[in-house]
Amino acid sequence: MSMMELINTILKDTIFGLKGYLKSRVIILAIVFLILSVGFVIVEAPMPYLLALGIAVLDIIPLIGAGLVMIPWAFISYFWGNRELGIGVIILYVVLTILKQFIEPKILGDQIGIKPIYTFLATIIGSLIFGPLGLILGPILAVILNSILKVKKANNKKIDN
Numbered sequence: 001m002s003m004m005e006l007i008n009t010i011l012k013d014t015i016f017g018l019k020g021y022l023k024s025r026v027i028i029l030a031i032v033f034l035i036l037s038v039g040f041v042i043v044e045a046p047m048p049y050l051l052a053l054g055i056a057v058l059d060i061i062p063l064i065g066a067g068l069v070m071i072p073w074a075f076i077s078y079f080w081g082n083r084e085l086g087i088g089v090i091i092l093y094v095v096l097t098i099l100k101q102f103i104e105p106k107i108l109g110d111q112i113g114i115k116p117i118y119t120f121l122a123t124i125i126g127s128l129i130f131g132p133l134g135l136i137l138g139p140i141l142a143v144i145l146n147s148i149l150k151v152k153k154a155n156n157k158k159i160d161n
Contacts, residue, residue, distance in 0.1 A: 006155075010147045013113075017143030020111035025060055028100070028106050030058040032066070035096050063132045066096055069074030112143050 033056040040048030059066045070093040078086025105123075109116035119139055126138015 001107060006151055009151050012143070012148065013147030014140075014144050017114075017147070018140065019111040020113065021108070021143070024108040024111035027111070029056050029060050029105055031103060031107075032059050032096065032100070035099060036066070036092070039088075039092035039095070043085055045085065045089070045090065061087075063135065066093060070096075108139060112139060114142055114146050118142060118146075 003051045011065060033052050036052035036055055037049055040052055045051055055069050058064050069156065070089055074086045074090040074093065076086075077083075077089060105116035105120040112119065114122070119142065122138040122142035123135055124138070126134030126136075126141065130137050134140040
């Protein structure tokens with residue numbers, strides 16, 4: 001395999017991974033929106049669907065997340081007289097956080113072609129090395145590394161045959 005073919009293959013795999021990454025973010029946004037919509041209707045929050053959409057969009061941004069709105073909202077509601085809403089919002093936030101811990105690596109891994117545990121590790125290592133930007137760069141670098149390893153493995157099989 002020539003150097004140009006190698007670069008093209010890695011580039012194609014990387015583009016596939018980036019498209020998968022964006023697709024996974026949209027899928028996760030939709031799931032978060034659904035969870036929040038149902039939860040906000042149950043706790044009788046004002047404008048449940050609009051709130052759910054706004055918080056779901058914030059949740060896509062690394063290090064901002066749903067907690068930026070939901071935690072202060074829960075505490076303010078609880079301490080300013082609407083205890084039921086405050087408790088409901090904090091319970092919904094905890095449920096959302098737990099569910100996301102399970103579904104996010106699986107969806108991301110499926111879409112970019114990497115096992116969920118590797119996706120999770122890439123995200124953690126990326127954030128440790130690059131800070132908040134690493135939450136996005138980690139999985140992208142994992143896609144590139146995976147592509148290089150696949151090409152190398154395929155190339156070794158051709159040499160062995």
